[in-house]
Amino acid sequence: MFGTNEEESRRRFLQQVGVGVLGGWSLDSWAGLAPPEAVPLPLPLPQATCALPAHGAATAFRRDCRPIRPRQVANRLTSAEVDQLKAAYQAMRALDTSDPSDPRGFMQQANVHCVFCATDPALQVHGSWRFFAWHRAYLYFHERILGKLINNENFRLPFWGWDSGFPTLPQPYVTPNNTTNPLFNPTRVLAPGTALDPADIGPTVINDVLTLGSFDDFGGTATGSGTPENSPHGTVHVRVGGNMGFFSTAARDPVFYQHHATVDKLWSDWNKASTSHTNPTDPAFTGLVFNFFDENKVWRSITAAQVLDHENSLRYVYEPYRFWDRFLCLIWRLFPIDWRVTGRIVIPRTNPRLLEALKGETPIRLNVRGLELPRDRSAIYRIYASEAEAKADAGDRSPGFLGTVSVVLNDPDNRHPSRGTLNVVLSVRQGVRATLARGEAIQPWVVGGGDQKTPKRAFQLRAADVLVSVGTPEREQ
Amino acid sequence: MSDTTRHFRIAVPELSGSGTALLVLREVKLPNNRPVTLRAYAVAPDSSRILLGSSGLPALAPEAKGSTTHPTLRITVTSGLQRWLEVARGATQVEIEVKAEVLPDTSGPIAWSVSGAELVPAR
Numbered sequence: 001m002f003g004t005n006e007e008e009s010r011r012r013f014l015q016q017v018g019v020g021v022l023g024g025w026s027l028d029s030w031a032g033l034a035p036p037e038a039v040p041l042p043l044p045l046p047q048a049t050c051a052l053p054a055h056g057a058a059t060a061f062r063r064d065c066r067p068i069r070p071r072q073v074a075n076r077l078t079s080a081e082v083d084q085l086k087a088a089y090q091a092m093r094a095l096d097t098s099d100p101s102d103p104r105g106f107m108q109q110a111n112v113h114c115v116f117c118a119t120d121p122a123l124q125v126h127g128s129w130r131f132f133a134w135h136r137a138y139l140y141f142h143e144r145i146l147g148k149l150i151n152n153e154n155f156r157l158p159f160w161g162w163d164s165g166f167p168t169l170p171q172p173y174v175t176p177n178n179t180t181n182p183l184f185n186p187t188r189v190l191a192p193g194t195a196l197d198p199a200d201i202g203p204t205v206i207n208d209v210l211t212l213g214s215f216d217d218f219g220g221t222a223t224g225s226g227t228p229e230n231s232p233h234g235t236v237h238v239r240v241g242g243n244m245g246f247f248s249t250a251a252r253d254p255v256f257y258q259h260h261a262t263v264d265k266l267w268s269d270w271n272k273a274s275t276s277h278t279n280p281t282d283p284a285f286t287g288l289v290f291n292f293f294d295e296n297k298v299w300r301s302i303t304a305a306q307v308l309d310h311e312n313s314l315r316y317v318y319e320p321y322r323f324w325d326r327f328l329c330l331i332w333r334l335f336p337i338d339w340r341v342t343g344r345i346v347i348p349r350t351n352p353r354l355l356e357a358l359k360g361e362t363p364i365r366l367n368v369r370g371l372e373l374p375r376d377r378s379a380i381y382r383i384y385a386s387e388a389e390a391k392a393d394a395g396d397r398s399p400g401f402l403g404t405v406s407v408v409l410n411d412p413d414n415r416h417p418s419r420g421t422l423n424v425v426l427s428v429r430q431g432v433r434a435t436l437a438r439g440e441a442i443q444p445w446v447v448g449g450g451d452q453k454t455p456k457r458a459f460q461l462r463a464a465d466v467l468v469s470v471g472t473p474e475r476e477q
Numbered sequence: 478m479s480d481t482t483r484h485f486r487i488a489v490p491e492l493s494g495s496g497t498a499l500l501v502l503r504e505v506k507l508p509n510n511r512p513v514t515l516r517a518y519a520v521a522p523d524s525s526r527i528l529l530g531s532s533g534l535p536a537l538a539p540e541a542k543g544s545t546t547h548p549t550l551r552i553t554v555t556s557g558l559q560r561w562l563e564v565a566r567g568a569t570q571v572e573i574e575v576k577a578e579v580l581p582d583t584s585g586p587i588a589w590s591v592s593g594a595e596l597v598p599a600r
Contacts (some may be wrong), residue, residue, distance in 0.1 A: 118537050189580050204556045214600040227553040234533025238512040241580050245512035248538035
């Protein structure tokens with residue numbers, strides 16, 4: 001395809017963008033392109049307008065320790081959240097003029113999609129199982145950049161929501177519908193207020209996609225795309241039109257990111273729709289490496305494996321969400337407390353660090369090892385900090401409630417009883433913290449084990465050992 | 478939207494319990510500079526068209542030259558095929574129309590081709 005000079009140029013270009021060799025990309029691996037025609041094809045755009053800033057070797061992505069936060073549908077954002085979204089994009093656009101080479105600028109961010117989707121076929125992320133994973137990583141770093149620009153690590157991208165009842169362009173992106181709005185784009189063909197065709201995003205389309213039984217059909221293979229890539233992802237691109245209609249320019253429209261957040265949500269929903277909807281475990285997929293600039297302008301590498309669990313790894317969920325993990329990444333350190341001698345939980349005066357932790361907000365846990373519970377029947381047991389609370393058995397409304405432990409038989413007749421040691425971890429809540437911080441002892445009690453024939457009973461907790469662990473926030477890597 | 482249409486008569490496959498089905502188009506050649514949506518319809522016994530599914534293909538770039546041939550394009554057609562089967566009970570073959578739709582512009586109808594089509598159960 002390329003002459004000698006063009007081959008050297010292509011080699012330099014690939015080195016510049018940091019092609020991920022672990023992915024085993026090759027010209028043959030993009031099924032969307034046939035071998036070139038007889039007339040040599042020029043690259044769609046000069047490299048000068050579709051290239052990434054220079055960079056060194058990539059630093060591997062390790063962990064994200066921010067709180068987990070939801071991505072919300074754009075039309076349900078509060079006015080304050082819309083203001084924040086617009087401020088983030090305004091700051092990103094400002095970099096286009098103040099420092100055009102800053103990889104966090106809006107056009108530089110748009111160029112990422114151009115480079116990996118409209119230049120060299122060897123880099124193409126469409127038309128194969130790279131599609132979902134690459135775009136998830138792309139949005140992740142884009143989202144972190146936006147958050148950094150407005151100094152808000154809790155910022156999360158909104159999603160369009162055409163999959164769930166929002167078929168028109170999201171309101172923040174068309175209000176006002178002019179250049180004073182950093183979310184506006186003048187090239188769109190889809191007019192504000194005009195709905196996308198139900199043939200493209202209606203319930204039938206979404207349901208057909210969510211019931212696909214294999215990742216091969218949903219997300220694609222090494223050499224072919226899954227069906228959602230073309231519908232609804234592709235059909236929405238085409239219908240919005242303008243910049244969105246072309247790989248080279250699609251990300252110049254801010255709604256691109258909201259569209260792809262909805263596509264990403266589709267992947268998340270497909271995984272949740274059935275326990276059989278699993279992602280590939282083939283190392284050829286999980287080992288795919290993608291490269292992006294992060295919010296600190298550091299050139300990062302991230303693997304497909306690292307983006308599969310977006311909730312815990314990338315710290316976002318899609319509303320409606322079940323819970324928020326408010327704790328950052330924690331390192332737990334264990335401290336002995338002479339349980340074996342005293343049979344009670346009391347913090348030694350000789351451990352000032354532990355006492356100090358109890359007075360603050362640091363997460364504290366009790367690690368109970370070798371908990372003694374009846375193992376001849378399936379039952380639920382609740383643990384409290386005192387006998388009185390155990391006999392009252394008010395559940396988690398009780399200030400001394402420590403947690404719940406379940407005993408489950410391996411078979412109804414208990415012919416194969418469990419023989420392993422029962423170890424549990426219990427959270428220490430405020431009431432118990434205060435008691436321990438005063439140097440007072442607590443004597444845990446257990447209640448439970450009842451059924452229709454036998455009443456529940458309360459008894460003193462017995463265990464081989466109890467240790468206290470203190471959680472220290474871990475630094476992000 | 479301006480459009481051009483291709484016709485096929487293909488066998489109705491044996492579907493599994495879930496009835497999930499795909500329409501596979503082979504050797505689909507499209508221009509590199511025009512976004513296209515392909516819409517597949519099944520022709521009912523009364524000659525009405527039942528939408529099976531769609532495939533949207535952004536183009537490479539407005540100024541890109543030449544065309545791209547996609548060896549296969551797969552479209553999920555589960556619900557549409559089930560609707561057709563309800564009105565065409567016992568049919569072993571289905572007539573399918575594939576239309577290429579583009580947004581109105583000055584470039585006129587799109588030149589495209591497809592060499593074959595088949596219906597297959599999803600994996």
